[in-house]
Amino acid sequence: MNPHFLEIKSLAKRFPAKQGELTVFEDVSFGIEKGEFVCIIGHSGCGKSTILNVLAGLDAPSDGEVLMAGKEVRGPALERGIVFQNYSLLPWRSALSNVMFGVAARWPGWSKTRVREHSLKYLHMVGLKDGAEQRKPAQLSGGMRQRVAIARAFAIEPKLLLLDEPFGALDALTRGTIQDELLKICAETHQTVFMITHDVDEAILLADRILLMTNGPQARIAESVRVSIERPRERGSIVHDPGYYPIRTHLVDFLVSRSHGLSGSANSGAPGSGHQGPPRIVDPAEAARGASSLGSPSNAIGNAVSNRPSHAIGKGPSNAVSHSTSNANGATDDRSVESGPLLRAVNL
Numbered sequence: 529m530n531p532h533f534l535e536i537k538s539l540a541k542r543f544p545a546k547q548g549e550l551t552v553f554e555d556v557s558f559g560i561e562k563g564e565f566v567c568i569i570g571h572s573g574c575g576k577s578t579i580l581n582v583l584a585g586l587d588a589p590s591d592g593e594v595l596m597a598g599k600e601v602r603g604p605a606l607e608r609g610i611v612f613q614n615y616s617l618l619p620w621r622s623a624l625s626n627v628m629f630g631v632a633a634r635w636p637g638w639s640k641t642r643v644r645e646h647s648l649k650y651l652h653m654v655g656l657k658d659g660a661e662q663r664k665p666a667q668l669s670g671g672m673r674q675r676v677a678i679a680r681a682f683a684i685e686p687k688l689l690l691l692d693e694p695f696g697a698l699d700a701l702t703r704g705t706i707q708d709e710l711l712k713i714c715a716e717t718h719q720t721v722f723m724i725t726h727d728v729d730e731a732i733l734l735a736d737r738i739l740l741m742t743n744g745p746q747a748r749i750a751e752s753v754r755v756s757i758e759r760p761r762e763r764g765s766i767v768h769d770p771g772y773y774p775i776r777t778h779l780v781d782f783l784v785s786r787s788h789g790l791s792g793s794a795n796s797g798a799p800g801s802g803h804q805g806p807p808r809i810v811d812p813a814e815a816a817r818g819a820s821s822l823g824s825p826s827n828a829i830g831n832a833v834s835n836r837p838s839h840a841i842g843k844g845p846s847n848a849v850s851h852s853t854s855n856a857n858g859a860t861d862d863r864s865v866e867s868g869p870l871l872r873a874v875n876l
C-alpha cells in the first residue's frame with residue numbers, strides 16, 4: 529500500500545495525574561491523502577486539539593509518530609498552516625501586515641512589493657477589501673478577523689492546513705459565508721485540510737471524510753465516515769442529496785448514543801472496547817442507496833462498512849466497533865433532528 533501523505537501512527541498522549549497518569553487518547557492511527565479534507569468530531573475534552581497540535585508540531589506525543597510526506601513532524605514549520613478559534617492575530621499590525629508577516633517568512637527572497645501583492649490576493653479571496661486590509665484586528669468584526677486568519681494560513685500555501693474550530697465563535701450567517709469561501713478556495717487549490725469542528729452540518733458540507741472520536745479518557749478514533757456526496761456542494765442544496773440525512777443521522781447517533789459506550793482502553797476488554805488499529809470505515813450514504821435499491825437495509829449496511837480501511841494505516845483487525853443500524857432507516861425518519869438543540873444537549 530502506498531504511504532499516505534499524512535500518516536498518524538499509534539499516537540497516544542498522557543499527562544501526569546494525582547494517581548499515576550491520565551491517558552487522554554491512545555492507539556490513534558489514521559492517514560490523510562493529498563488534497564483530502566478530513567474533519568474530526570468528538571465530545572469536548574477527548575483530545576482533538578491535542579492531536580491537531582501534534583500534527584502541527586506544537587506538541588509532542590507520548591507515543592507514536594506523525595509523518596508528512598514521509599518525514600517525521602518534530603516541530604512547527606511553514607509547510608503547515610494553522611487557524612485557531614480565537615484568530616491569534618498580531619494586534620498591533622493591520623490585516624494586510626498580519627498576512628505579509630507570514631508570507632515574508634515563507635519566501636524570504638521575495639521583494640516587499642511581491643509579498644504585498646501575494647498577501648492582498650489572499651485577503652481579497654476571503655472577501656476583505658475596500659480598506660479593511662489596512663485596519664487593525666480591534667477595528668474588525670469577529671468574522672473579518674477570522675477571514676484574516678484564514679487568508680494568513682492560505683497565503684503561505686501550506687502543504688497541510690490545520691483548522692481548530694475556526695468558525696466556533698462566529699454567528700451563523702458569517703459562518704455560512706466563510707464556509708462557502710473555504711469550499712471555493714479548497715476547490716481551487718486542492719488544499720489538504722484537517723479540521724476540528726463540533727458542527728455535524730459543517731463537517732458534511734466540507735469534508736471528504738469525518739473521523740469520529742470516542743469520549744476520553746483513553747479516547748480513540750472509532751470510525752472514519754465517508755461523505756460520499758458529490759462536489760461541488762452548496763449549503764442550500766446539499767440537504768436534498770439522498771446521502772445527506774443518512775450521514776447526518778449516523779454522526780448524531782454516534783455522538784449521542786455510542787461515543788460514550790465505546791470509550792475506554794483499546795486493550796481493557798471492557799464492553800465496546802477491544803478495537804485496535806485504524807478506524808472502521810463507514811459509508812452511511814452508500815448504505816442508504818443500497819437499501820433503497822435492494823430493499824434490504826441490513827445487507828446494505830453490511831456492505832458499506834468495511835473491515836479493510838483503505839485510508840487507514842497498517843492492517844490491524846478492526847472488528848470490535850458495533851455499528852449503528854440507524855443510517856439506512858434514518859434517511860427519512862430523522863429530518864426533524866436539528867443540530868443546535870441536539871448537539872447542545874450532548875454538550876459538544
Ligand SMILES: Nc1ncnc2c1ncn2[C@@H]1O[C@H](COP(=O)(O)OP(=O)(O)O)[C@@H](O)[C@H]1O
Pocket residue numbers: 543544552570571572573574575576577578579744
Ligand atoms: N497540560 C495538560 N495537563 C493535563 N491535562 C491536559 C493538559 N492539556 C490538556 N489536557 C487534558 O487533555 C484533554 C484533551 O484536551 P483537548 O485536546 O483540548 O480536547 P478537545 O480539543 O477535544 O476539547 C482534556 O481533558 C484536558 O484537560
Ligand SMILES: [Mg+2]
Pocket residue numbers: 576577578
Ligand atoms: Mg479543542
